[in-house]
Amino acid sequence: MLKEWEKSEKPSEEEIKARLEAVKEKLARQQLLIKEKKVPVLVVLEGWGTAGKGYAIGQIIQNIDPRFFKVVSMQKKTEDDKRKPFLYRHFVKIPEAGQFVFLDTAWMDEITEERLHGTISEDVYANRIESVRRFERQLTDNGYLVMKFFLHISKKEQSRRIAQLEHQKDTTWRVSKKDLWQNEHYEKCMDVFSGYLKNTNMPSAPWYIIDAKSRKWTEVQILETLTQGIEIALSNHQMVVPLLQNVFPLKKMPLLCDIPLDKCMEEDVYKKELKQLQQRLGELHNRLYRKKVPVIIAYEGWDAAGKGGNIKRITGALDPRGYEVHPIASPEPHEKARHYLWRFWTRLPRTGHIAIFDRTWYGRVMVERLEGFCSENDWMRAYNEINEFEKELHDWGAVIIKFWVQIDKDTQLARFTDRQNTPEKQWKITEEDWRNRDKWDAYEGAVNEMIQKTSTTYAPWHILESVDKKYARIKALRIVIAELEKVLD
Amino acid sequence: MLKEWEKSEKPSEEEIKARLEAVKEKLARQQLLIKEKKVPVLVVLEGWGTAGKGYAIGQIIQNIDPRFFKVVSMQKKTEDDKRKPFLYRHFVKIPEAGQFVFLDTAWMDEITEERLHGTISEDVYANRIESVRRFERQLTDNGYLVMKFFLHISKKEQSRRIAQLEHQKDTTWRVSKKDLWQNEHYEKCMDVFSGYLKNTNMPSAPWYIIDAKSRKWTEVQILETLTQGIEIALSNHQMVVPLLQNVFPLKKMPLLCDIPLDKCMEEDVYKKELKQLQQRLGELHNRLYRKKVPVIIAYEGWDAAGKGGNIKRITGALDPRGYEVHPIASPEPHEKARHYLWRFWTRLPRTGHIAIFDRTWYGRVMVERLEGFCSENDWMRAYNEINEFEKELHDWGAVIIKFWVQIDKDTQLARFTDRQNTPEKQWKITEEDWRNRDKWDAYEGAVNEMIQKTSTTYAPWHILESVDKKYARIKALRIVIAELEKVLD
Numbered sequence: 005m006l007k008e009w010e011k012s013e014k015p016s017e018e019e020i021k022a023r024l025e026a027v028k029e030k031l032a033r034q035q036l037l038i039k040e041k042k043v044p045v046l047v048v049l050e051g052w053g054t055a056g057k058g059y060a061i062g063q064i065i066q067n068i069d070p071r072f073f074k075v076v077s078m079q080k081k082t083e084d085d086k087r088k089p090f091l092y093r094h095f096v097k098i099p100e101a102g103q104f105v106f107l108d109t110a111w112m113d114e115i116t117e118e119r120l121h122g123t124i125s126e127d128v129y130a131n132r133i134e135s136v137r138r139f140e141r142q143l144t145d146n147g148y149l150v151m152k153f154f155l156h157i158s159k160k161e162q163s164r165r166i167a168q169l170e171h172q173k174d175t176t177w178r179v180s181k182k183d184l185w186q187n188e189h190y191e192k193c194m195d196v197f198s199g200y201l202k203n204t205n206m207p208s209a210p211w212y213i214i215d216a217k218s219r220k221w222t223e224v225q226i227l228e229t230l231t232q233g234i235e236i237a238l239s240n241h242q243m244v245v246p247l248l249q250n251v252f253p254l255k256k257m258p259l260l261c262d263i264p265l266d267k268c269m270e271e272d273v274y275k276k277e278l279k280q281l282q283q284r285l286g287e288l289h290n291r292l293y294r295k296k297v298p299v300i301i302a303y304e305g306w307d308a309a310g311k312g313g314n315i316k317r318i319t320g321a322l323d324p325r326g327y328e329v330h331p332i333a334s335p336e337p338h339e340k341a342r343h344y345l346w347r348f349w350t351r352l353p354r355t356g357h358i359a360i361f362d363r364t365w366y367g368r369v370m371v372e373r374l375e376g377f378c379s380e381n382d383w384m385r386a387y388n389e390i391n392e393f394e395k396e397l398h399d400w401g402a403v404i405i406k407f408w409v410q411i412d413k414d415t416q417l418a419r420f421t422d423r424q425n426t427p428e429k430q431w432k433i434t435e436e437d438w439r440n441r442d443k444w445d446a447y448e449g450a451v452n453e454m455i456q457k458t459s460t461t462y463a464p465w466h467i468l469e470s471v472d473k474k475y476a477r478i479k480a481l482r483i484v485i486a487e488l489e490k491v492l493d
Numbered sequence: 494m495l496k497e498w499e500k501s502e503k504p505s506e507e508e509i510k511a512r513l514e515a516v517k518e519k520l521a522r523q524q525l526l527i528k529e530k531k532v533p534v535l536v537v538l539e540g541w542g543t544a545g546k547g548y549a550i551g552q553i554i555q556n557i558d559p560r561f562f563k564v565v566s567m568q569k570k571t572e573d574d575k576r577k578p579f580l581y582r583h584f585v586k587i588p589e590a591g592q593f594v595f596l597d598t599a600w601m602d603e604i605t606e607e608r609l610h611g612t613i614s615e616d617v618y619a620n621r622i623e624s625v626r627r628f629e630r631q632l633t634d635n636g637y638l639v640m641k642f643f644l645h646i647s648k649k650e651q652s653r654r655i656a657q658l659e660h661q662k663d664t665t666w667r668v669s670k671k672d673l674w675q676n677e678h679y680e681k682c683m684d685v686f687s688g689y690l691k692n693t694n695m696p697s698a699p700w701y702i703i704d705a706k707s708r709k710w711t712e713v714q715i716l717e718t719l720t721q722g723i724e725i726a727l728s729n730h731q732m733v734v735p736l737l738q739n740v741f742p743l744k745k746m747p748l749l750c751d752i753p754l755d756k757c758m759e760e761d762v763y764k765k766e767l768k769q770l771q772q773r774l775g776e777l778h779n780r781l782y783r784k785k786v787p788v789i790i791a792y793e794g795w796d797a798a799g800k801g802g803n804i805k806r807i808t809g810a811l812d813p814r815g816y817e818v819h820p821i822a823s824p825e826p827h828e829k830a831r832h833y834l835w836r837f838w839t840r841l842p843r844t845g846h847i848a849i850f851d852r853t854w855y856g857r858v859m860v861e862r863l864e865g866f867c868s869e870n871d872w873m874r875a876y877n878e879i880n881e882f883e884k885e886l887h888d889w890g891a892v893i894i895k896f897w898v899q900i901d902k903d904t905q906l907a908r909f910t911d912r913q914n915t916p917e918k919q920w921k922i923t924e925e926d927w928r929n930r931d932k933w934d935a936y937e938g939a940v941n942e943m944i945q946k947t948s949t950t951y952a953p954w955h956i957l958e959s960v961d962k963k964y965a966r967i968k969a970l971r972i973v974i975a976e977l978e979k980v981l982d
Contacts, residue, residue: 036920062813070804070818070851077814082571108814174779290663315559324551325566325597329559338825362559431525 005205006156006198011215020220027227031067034234035104039072042101043237044148044342047230050112051155052193053183054165055216060155061106063223064230073104078113087296087354089400090114090132091139095349098143100341111136112152112204116196117182120189131399133203138392144208145245145385146343149237151230152209154201155216159190247384252391255459258467259452265412268472281481282321288488289322289358296355297491298402301484302364305409306447307437308419310473314409315360317477318484327358332367344368344378344386345393355401364406365390369454374446387457394463404463405487407480408455409470413444494694495645495687500704509709516716520556523723524593528561531590532726533637533831536719539601540644541682542672543654544705549644550595552712553719562593567602576785576843578889579621580628584838587632589830600625601641601693605685606671609678620888622692627881633697634734634874635832638726640719641698643690644705648679736873741880744948747956748941754901757961770970771810777977778811778847785844786980787891790973791853794898795936796926797908799962803898804849806966807973816847821856833857833867833875834882844890853895854879858943863935876946883952893952894976896969897944898959902933 015023038045047064049057058077065073076097085093091111099105115132118124124132143150157165166183169175186193201211212229216222269277292299301318303311315329330351339347345365353359368390373383394404411419420441423433440447459465466483470476504512527534536553538546547566554562565586574582580600588594604621607613613621632639646654655672658664675682690700701718705711758766781788790807792800804818819840828836834854842848857879862872883893900908909930912922929936948954955972959965 033917036917039920058812058814062811065813066805066809069801070808070849071820071822075813075817080572082573083569084571106813174776174783177779177783287663290666294663294666312558316555319559320555322551323547324554324564324595325547328564331560333560336825336827338827360559428522428525 005201005211006154006194006213009156009213011156014215014218014221017220020224023224023228024220027224027231028067030231031064031227031234034231034238035068035072037238038104038234039102041238042341043234044099044101045104045234045237046099046107046143046148046150047104048107048110048112048150048152049155049226050109050153051214051216052157052162053180053186054162054169054178055155055157056219056222057108057155059219060216060222060226061108063219064227065106067227068104072102073106074099075106075108077108078110084354087298087356088352089396089402091135091396092349092352095139095343095346098148098342098346100338101147102341111139112154112200116193116200119196119200120193133200135396135399136204137206138396140204140206140209142345142389142392143343145389146382148343149233150209151233152211153226153229154197154211154213155222156213157216159187161217162187162190245381245385247381248388250388250391250457252395252460252462254457255461255464257455257459257465260410260448260455263410263467263469265410265415265469265471267469267475269475269478271474274474274478277478278317278481281478281485282317284485285318285321285481285488286323288485288492289326291492292358292488293323293326293356295492297488298353298355298397298400299358299488300353300397300402300404301358301360302366302404302406303360303362303409304364304366304370304407304451305468305470306411306416307440308416308423308433309409309411310470310476311362311409313473314407314468314470314477314480315362317481318360321481322358326356327360328353329360329362332361332363344372345389348393352397365393366454366458369458370447370450373450374443387454390458391460391463394458394460398462403487403491405484406463406465407468407483408451408465409468409476411470413441415471416441494690494700495643495683495702498645498702500645503704503707503710506709509713512713512717513709516713516720517556519720520553520716520723523720523727524557524561526727527593527723528591530727531830532723533588533590534593534723534726535588535596535632535637535639536593537596537599537601537639537641538644538715539598539642540703540705541646541651542669542675543651543658543667544644544646545708545711546597546644548708549705549711549715550597553716554595556716557593561591562595563588564595564597566597567599573843576787576845577841578885578891580624580885581838581841584628584832584835587637587831587835589827590636591830600628601689605682605689608685608689609682622689624885624888625693626695627885629693629695629698631834631878631881632832634878635871637832638722639698640722641700642715642718643686643700643702644711645702646705648676650706651676651679734870734874736870737877739877739880739946741884742950743946744950744953746944746948746954749899749937749944752899752956752958754899754904754958754960756958756964758964758967760963763963763967766967767806767970770967770974771806773974774807774810774970774977775812777974777981778815780981781847781977782812782815782845784981786977787842787844787886787889788847788977789842789886789891789893790847790849791855791893791895792849792851792898793853793855793859793896793940794957794959795900795905796929797905797912797922798898798900799959799965800851800898802962803896803957803959803966803969804851806970807849810970811847815845816849817842818849818851821850821852833861834878837882841886854882855943855947858947859936859939862939863932876943879947880949880952883947883949887951892976892980894973895952895954896957896972897940897954898957898965900959902930904960905930 049061051057061075094111097105119129140150166179166187169179205211214222214225303315305311319327319329335347348365351359368386369383372378397404420433423429455465468476468479538550540546550564583600586594608618629639655668655676658668694700703711703714792804794800808816824836837854857875858872861867886893909922912918944954957965957968
C-alpha cells in the first residue's frame with residue numbers, strides 16, 4: 005500500500021499557515037462535542053523512525069484541553085505483558101467515552117518488528133492480523149472513532165534526520181538502534197510496512213498515509229483528516245452497525261427446559277469424592293503453574309443457584325498465590341465509559357494462573373439486554389464479539405471453562421425464602437433478586453439464545469444441575485479436572 | 494524481637510479443633526460488619542521461606558466471601574516499579590473500604606532482602622524504615638486496620654520442609670533459591686528479621702509472631718489475632734486520631750492579602766521571552782529524560798485564575814512522550830474508597846518523566862475541608878501527611894514544584910462574566926464556580942493556612958501573580974527552569 009502511494013503536492017507556506025489556523029480552531033470546537041456526545045477517539049500514529057510522530061502529537065494536543073486527552077507512548081513489553089494475550093496491553097489503553105487517546109506507535113509497530121526480525125512465524129503473523137482486524141472492528145462497531153496515521157519519509161530523508169540528531173549531544177539519545185536498523189534495511193521495512201497497511205486497511209478504520217517531510221505540512225494533513233473523521237463520527241453517532249455472521253464452529257446445546265434436574269448425590273459419596281477431586285485439582289494447579297497455562301473459569305446462573313458455594317469448592321483446592329476470583333457487579337463509571345469487554349481484559353490472568361469470574365461478560369446478552377442498558381443492535385452484535393474475545397483467549401493458549409448453574413423456579417423460591425428467614429443469610433438477598441425473579445421467562449429465553457450462540461467448540465458451555473448443590477459441585481470439579489488434564493497430559 | 498520471643502505451649506488437637514471452629518464462625522460474621530462499616534483491612538503475612546504463608550492465606554480466605562477480599566502475592570519488581578518510589582508498588586495495593594487485602598509477603602520482605610544482600614546502605618535502610626513507619630501510620634490514622642504476622646519456624650524445621658518439598662517432582666519448584674540461602678544463613682537472617690520487626694513494631698500496627706510449626710495451630714493463632722484486631726477496629730471506628738507535630742523544616746510565606754497583584758508584562762516582551770524560555774525548557778526536558786529525574790508540578794489556584802493557560806505554556810515546550818497532565822476532579826468511587834493519597838500515588842511519573850497536576854492532593858485541606866467531605870481531624874492531620882508524602886517523593890529524587898495561581902476577587906468576577914457571555918467559553922463556567930466564589934473568604938483562610946503549613950524547604954509553594962496572565966506564565970516557566978537547572982547542572 006505504501007509502495008503504490010503517491011504524495012500530493014505540498015501547498016505554499018502561506019496556504020499551509022492559513023489552513024493550519026482554520027483546522028486548529030475546528031478541532032478546538034470539536035473537542036467539546038466529543039465530550040458532550042461521549043465519543044471515544046483513538047488516534048494511532050505509526051511511521052518511520054525519526055518521521056516526527058512525537059512532535060506531531062505534541063502539536064496536535066496543544067489544541068485540546070488536558071482534561072480531554074491522554075498520550076500513551078509504546079513501552080518495552082514488561083514481564084507481565086509477556087504473560088498476557090498479545091492484545092492485552094493495547095486493549096487496556098483504549099479511551100473512555102468523550103476522550104481522546106493518542107498512541108505514539110502501537111500494535112502495528114509491535115507486529116511489524118516481530119515480522120522483520122523473524123520472531124514470529126507466518127502463521128502467527130496471519131493470526132495477529134486477524135486479531136487486529138477484529139479488535140479495531142469491535143472498537144468502531146462499539147462507537148469508537150479509530151484514526152490511523154502512517155508518517156512516511158524517504159530513505160534519504162531518514163538518513164539526513166539521523167545524522168542531524170546524532171550531531172547534538174542532547175538529541176543523540178533520540179536515535180535508537182531501531183532507527184539505524186530501519187535505515188539500513190529500508191526496502192525490507194517498506195515491504196513489511198506496506199503489507200501490514202494493506203492487510204489492516206478497513207473501511208471503518210482506514211489508514212492515512214502522511215507525507216512527513218515538512219513539519220507544518222504534516223500537522224495540516226493529520227489535523228484535517230482527523231477533524232473530518234470526527235465530523236463523520238459525530239453525525240454517525242447513533243448509527244446501527246451491521247451484524248456479522250459468526251464464523252466460529254458451534255456445538256449443539258440443549259434448551260434449559262429439556263435439562264433433567266433430578267440429579268443428586270449422597271452425603272458420604274459427596275464427601276469422599278470431594279476430597280479426592282480437590283486433591284487431584286491441587287496437583288494439576290501445580291503443574292499448570294509450571295507449564296504456564298492460563299485458565300479462565302466463568303460462572304453464570306440463576307440467583308441462588310449456588311454459584312458461590314460451587315466456586316468455593318474449586319478454590320478450596322487451589323494455592324491462593326495462583327488464582328483470583330473476580331466477582332462482577334455493575335460496572336464502575338470508568339468501566340462503563342469504555343468498551344464493555346474492557347473490564348474483563350483488565351482482569352485477565354497471567355499465564356500459569358487461574359481467573360474465576362463470578363458473573364461475566366455474558367451480562368451483555370442477559371441483564372444489559374433485558375434491562376435496556378444497551379441497544380438491541382449492541383446485544384445482538386455481542387454474541388459474535390464474545391466468540392471473538394474467547395477465540396483470542398483460546399489462541400493465546402488459555403483453557404476456557406464456562407458454567408451455567410441451573411435450577412428451576414421452585415427451587416429458587418425455596419432458597420430465597422430461606423435466605424429471607426435466616427438472619428446471617430439476609431445480606432445475600434435483595435429487592436433486585438425478587439425483581440429479576442419476576443422476569444424469569446424473559447431471562448430463560450435470553451439464556452437459551454446465549455447458550456446456543458456462544459457454545460463454540462473451543463469454549464463450550466457446561467450445564468451444572470444444581471438443585472442438589474453437592475451434585476453440581478462434584479460435576480464442576482470433574483469438568484475442570486478433565487479440561488486441565490487435556491492440556492497438561 | 495524475634496530472638497527474645499518465646500513460643501507458648503501448643504494446645505491439644507481437640508482444643509485446636511474447637512477453637513478453629515469458633516474463630517472461623519466469628520470471622521464469617523465479622524466480614525459483614527467490615528463491609529457495612531466500610532473498614533479497610535490489610536493483612537500482611539511475612540515469615541521464613543516454607544513457613545506456610547500461602548497455605549495459611551488459603552485457609553483464612555475460605556471463611557470470607559470472594560466479593561470481600563483480594564490476595565496479592567509479591568512479584569519481582571517490574572521495570573516500571575524500579576522507576577517509581579520504593580513505596581509505590583505497595584501503596585497502590587491497599588484495600589478499599591469494606592474489603593480485605595491479604596499480602597503474601599510485602600515491604601518487609603523487600604527491605605530485608607536488600608539488607609541481607611547489601612544492595613542498600615545503612616542510610617538507605619534507615620530511610621526505608623522511616624518510610625514504612627510513616628506509611629503504616631498514615632494507613633491506620635486514616636481508618637485502616639493493618640495486621641502484620643510473622644510466621645516463625647526453626648532452622649531445623651525449615652531444613653526438614655525443604656527436603657520434603659524437594660523430594661516430590663510437583664513440589665520441587667516451590668523451593669526457591671531464597672529458601673535455600675535463608676536456611677544456610679539462618680542466624681544472619683534471624684538478626685536482620687529481628688531488627689526489622691523491632692524497628693517497625695508500632696502501637697497502631699504491631700507485629701504478631703506466629704509459631705508456624707503446625708498448620709492447624711498456625712491457622713488458629715492467626716485467625717484469633719485477626720478477629721481480635723477486627724473487633725477493636727470496629728469499635729474504634731469513629732475514633733479521633735492524635736495530630737502529629739510536623740517535623741519538616743518550613744519556609745516563611747506571605748499571606749495572600751499581602752501579595753501585590755499589579756505585576757504585568759508587555760505583549761512583545763512576553764512573546765520574546767516565551768519563545769526563549771520554552772526552548773530552554775525543551776532542552777532541559779531532554780536532559781532530565783536522560784538523567785532519569787522525575788518531576789512533579791502541582792497547580793492550585795482560584796477558579797479562572799488561568800491555570801489551564803499557564804500549564805499549556807509549560808507543556809508547549811515538552812515532548813509529549815515525556816510528560817502527562819493529570820486533571821484532578823472529584824474522586825471516582827473506587828478512589829474515594831481508599832486513602833485520599835492513593836489516587837495520586839497511582840499517577841506518579843516514572844523517573845525521567847514530568848507529571849503535571851491540574852489541582853492536587855491539596856484538595857484535602859481546601860474543598861474537602863470546607864465542604865465537609867472529611868472530618869476536622871482528617872484535614873488537620875493532612876498537613877503533616879502531605880508533607881510526609883512530598884518528603885517521600887523528594888527522597889526518591891523527584892523535583893517538586895508547587896504553584897498557587899493568585900488573582901483578586903474582582904478579576905475573578907470579570908473573567909466569570911466573560912466566560913458566561915462568550916459561547917465557546919461557557920463550558921468552562923458552572924454553577925459550582927459561583928457557589929465557590931461565595932465562599933471566597935473561607936477559602937482564603939484555608940489557602941493561607943495550607944501555604945504556611947506545607948511550604949517545606951524541599952517542596953515550597955510558589956505564588957504566581959496572575960491578574961496579568963502573561964506575567965504569570967513567564968514566571969512559572971522561569972521557576973520550572975530554575976528548579977530543573979538546580980538538579981541538572
